[in-house]
Amino acid sequence: MTAALDAPGKPAERSLHWLRWLILAFGALGVLYPIGLFLVNSLKTNAEFVVTPLSWPSVWAFENYVVAWQKARMGRLIVNSAIVSFATTILTILFASMLAFGLHIFRFRGRNAIMASVVMTLTIPAQIYIIPLYIVVISLGLINTHLALILPYTAGSLPLAVILFSNYFAGLPNEVIDAARMDGSSNFDIYRRIMLPLSRPVIGAVGIFTFVGAWNEFFLALIFIQNKDLYTLPLGTQVFATSEYSVDFTLLFAAFSISMMPMLIAYLLMQRQFIAGMAGGALKG
Amino acid sequence: MTIRLTRRNYLLGTAAAIATAALGRAGFAAGLAYQGDINMYSLVRTPPDDALAALIESFQADNPGVAIKTTSYPSETDVALMTAAQKAGEAIDIMFLNGQDLRRYAIDGTRLQLDDKLALDRFRPGALATGQVNGKTFGVPYSSISGFPLIANAKILTDHGLTMPKTYADLLAIRDKLAGTDIKVFTHPGKNIYLWPVWFFTTFGQTSGNKSVERTAEILSGKGKFTDSDVVAGLDAIFQFGKDGLLTQEIFSMDVPQSLAEFAAGRALFWMHHESVLAELMKQAPAAVTLDVTLMPLLAEGGAHATYPGGPSAIIGVNSGATADRQAASIAFIDWITSDQANAAAVKFNNGTVPVNTAVAAAGGPVVDKMVVLSDNLVTYLDWNWPPEVTHVFQEGIQAGVGGQTTAEQVAADAQAALDKLVAAGYTFKN
């Protein structure tokens, strides 16, 4: 474990080896047990789950996944969630990188103030100002459109994204930019041909955060999207309620696991870039 | 120029259509002067009301040029968001809300009076009461009228040689008989504060001498107080359930799913819960349960009979400020969705029990039939008249009281204090 204590890649000392595995084992158990429980329960019938939530299913209800898919029209939900999440992610990456780039290249007074005003709202959830936001969205005529979600989500994702891009750019050596300028490149060329390609790790990190946030967002979607054809995944799971006060949990769990899959896969694929992006962008400079 | 079809026309003309399972195309062609959108604002229904969707399509097909646009909000945020929508300039034609929220607008005078615009005799009187202010009707009921009776597991009674209790003493005897088993007398989702006031509505129904609605009006208009003895007695009765072990401390970690689990597993005799769970239980048909319904046993001697709190599933109102032709279109639509045929479909698709229309028969077996009989004892939820601050005091106070953390007198005093504060800020009770 001294490899961990020191720097990456060095061979581990045996005495601390077991400590690493102990921590990882307990941690993984703590994470996987609840998730495993709900995965198993997603394959029970609701009647059985309600009476014995801890048992193995007596009958494996694989059809729950099929029923959940059809009842909630998950194909449509996934398409809507995908549209909103991808658009939000792309816009966020674009606007945040442009904003960070502009503040990086142009050193003018007031630069810090602008940065601070954006970062200040970092963890303020939209629920705090939902009523005035609703008035704004209605006044812009956006209710019941995908934009009603994409635009506020993007705005809400900007603070963290801007921080990450900003720090990352600050950590890049100035020589690259200076050299490009001496070659006569315009700012746009520098942005497109140098900064963006170099920023792949941060793009990965911002991409994951933004995508996950948009994919799981529920509160704004519930209020701004009325048209069932435009529902995103979190909204669609409401159909599993069996009455005003009761829910078919096993179908709900099946729906949850279906919703989880895309993000899990995306994270596993992009893990390396994600962590490198956080490294470069989180706190340098 | 509006063509108004009477109920008689419906019953005669659509008798054939009723025979078909689906709603059919026997909509309502009203020959409306208004062409355009009618905006209907409603609550998000869980599960979604497919019957309403079909009714809307049917109406639009028969009235080309009129489109019913629905906007629905989650149940707690609906009033706030509707106000925000109005501030942003949206025109609201029809409000389709729960009884409590629509009543707020009925009292404010922003709903159109409907007495001479719709045939109101189609509705059960109990269902109509919620939308009425000073005897005038501003909102009409939809789908079914339902409430919180005691849902019972008759199998436990037969297994242990017991009979349905009629008095509080009977309840204690049952508790003693079940002492060795793991069966509780009552299960309840104690974690959920929204579900505590119904206990008060039930007990106060008795302790007020079956005058709970009148007494509430008196208290809210200042002619009585929450600290009066019948209110305190009503609260005390609930807390007594806790002290006597009829409600156990475990209920505070339970929400509806856990109570359902307990009841379905045969580990609880009674569950005071909304009738809509009957459909779920009938579908699951758990082996450990024989479903039955009853009312709260008599808490004390002396004349008062048992009642249960309830109300219609939704009430519909029309904007009194809209133009006359929009109002006519709105009324035509409402006439359609509250027609007997539409009502039958709505009740069926929404797992309702007792339809609000008197001409529509309830369907669902012996338990539902018993509910129809019991529904004569339905008393409108008292919090449909209470200001929300008072409701909140009761929600928290009853939960705390059953948990042994406060007394009936204290809760009553807190409720009165909340009311006094509102009165000082300008609140007056309107009925």
Added chain:
Amino acid sequence: MSRLGAIPWIAPGLVLFFVFVQFPILLQVWMSFGPDSMDMTAAPSLRHYVELVHDRKFGTALGHNVHFAIATVIGKVVLAFALALALNGDFRGRLFFRGVFFLPVVISFVAIGTIWGFMLQYQLGAVNGTLRAMGLGWLALDWLGSGRLAMWSVIFVDIWKWTGFHVVIYLAGLQSLPRDLYEAAEMDGASAFQRFRDITMPLMRRYTMTNVIIATLGAFSVFDVIFIMTKGGPFNSTQVAMTQIYLNAFQFQRFGYASAQATALLAIMGAVSIVLLRLSQRVDTQ
């Protein structure tokens, strides 16, 4: 360089941000000076703020936020650091384990709140069920139904969900540590523990500050996990600022007052973040 050239770069983000975040917040502050009915033409008054100062429930709720903040920040930072250390370096299954700990971050809070709501339930929950099966029945407490324990349960679930996020930040930091420092120290004869204490920990301070800031601000604005799991109960033991605001806005329909509460919360969060940022700048310069 001319300031104007910056405009096309910063304008899109700033405009979007203003319209959908800053303007609604400003509108909300404006509404806090208005009446409860959202009528925006009324004359401004401070009475909501006067009422707020006397609002004991809001004060208690803020106290819960502070409790929540201290517990979750310590929990997340310590756990995340330990996990990041364990995940650092080359070992078999590294990618798998890194994926595992990020899982809770990726799952929606509705799913998490529902699952943990079940697991922590007194009679039928998995946690108590497992404890009883292991013979530890006396440990099987009423995690969500007891006024004393509910807050800790919510804290636990929040830590469970977000630790993975902080692990990633720490991992990123650990991976950026310069190797030569360690090699030099090792050659000087420093033990593993000394290397850890004197090199790793100081260099990680900056990342710790980042995690502390994010976790603290999150603790003051926490809403979802509490709303889903306890709604502020039982017996008001888990009320926080946001649940009070929600109550006033949506149950009591007092929009003016709720806006005042929200504005006050924003001000508090602003003050906390300034304090923390100053602290982190001092840490940075060490």
